[in-house]
Amino acid sequence: MRSFRTLRRTGLAFAALAAAASVTAVSFGTPASAAPRYEFTKVSGAAADAAGLQATVDNYRALLGEPNNGSNPPAAAGRREINWDGTPDAQSDPNLLPPDFFNTTVPRGAEFATKKGNKFLVSADNDNPTKTKPLFGNVNPQYDDIFATFSPQRLFTPLKTPEMTVKFFVPGTKDRATVKGFGAVFVDVDRKNSSKIELFDRHGKKLYSAYVPKAPVKNKGLSFLGIKTNADVYEVRLTVGTDPLNKNNKDGRWKDIVAMDDFLYAEPQKLH
Incomplete structure (x- = not known):
């Protein structure tokens, strides 16, 4: 399920246009300024499977720009991606993922935190040596x-809480950074x-907030939310459902x- 919607805000003026994948552009200006101070473009969508969500994710990739810098040294442009699938078995279920793994071991410039122990889990793949079940x-x-999965075979989750923070660094360093978009x-x-x-x-000022769209199917649905901005994003806070994954929490x-x-x-840029 995809929908296109454009919304622009300058002062108290609103204009909206709706059609079928959701791309929302929002501009926040001040009365004395001709140009907006911050601009946010939201890309969102939901589908029953990966094929149905692919175009939405690709739209957001195009907004962030090329290239995908992978684990390469710091760059002036482009983006970073984490799909979890290359995570070693030693850092996957039943083992915990170190919060700084995707900055120190795999230099993507992202570290994770929670308010309840900084514990994170990447799901097992189907040929792991401990015969751990995939998909948590x-x-x-x-x-x-x-x-x-959107990209097979691994997923990711915080533990003990459904809320987590993503902090950005110049990839491979402890120099804090900001980004121009996250999805x-x-x-x-x-x-x-x-x-x-x-x-x-x-x-610590909130720049923007948006809810993730509901999936169109009861189980195994996929949803995407991404925001591109000209603001400097220092941290991203994620709310992942209502309750954390554990043996007692069942969906429903x-x-x-x-x-x-x-x-x-977006490629993390050193904080100035």
Whole structure:
């Protein structure tokens, strides 16, 4: 399910246009300025499978720009992506992922944090040496029935809490950085207000917030939300469903259990 919607805001004036994948452009200006101070373009969509979501993710890739810098040295432009799939078995379920793995071991310029222990889990693949079930089936047998991947075969989640923070660094260093955009694939979003992305500046001021769209199917649906901006984003806070993944939390009724797949973000630039 894809929809196109354009929204522009200058002062109190609004204009909207709706059609079928969601691309929303928002401009925040001041009365004395001819040009907006901050601009935000939101790309979002949801689908029953990876093929249905591909165009939405590719639209966001195009906004962030080329090239995909992978684990290469710091660059002046382009983007970074984390799809979890190359994570070694030693850092995947049943083992924890170090919060700084994708900055120190694999230099993508992103480190993760939570307020409950900084514990993160990448799901097992189907040929892991410990025979751990993929799709977090090792955490709860139900999860194998509700989760799917956008890029096979691994998913990602914080533990003990559904909320986490992404902090940015010049890739491979401890120099803090900012980015001009961030997006992620969410898995099995059943409620329209259960998952969201929030962008913050270096002073802790919220720059932008948006909810992840609900999937069009009950199980194994995929959703994407990405924001591109001219603001300097210091941290991204993610709310991933209503409750954390664990052996007691089952999806359904008042609980929306959600995992994540690919992260995409603009090339981190050193904080000045």
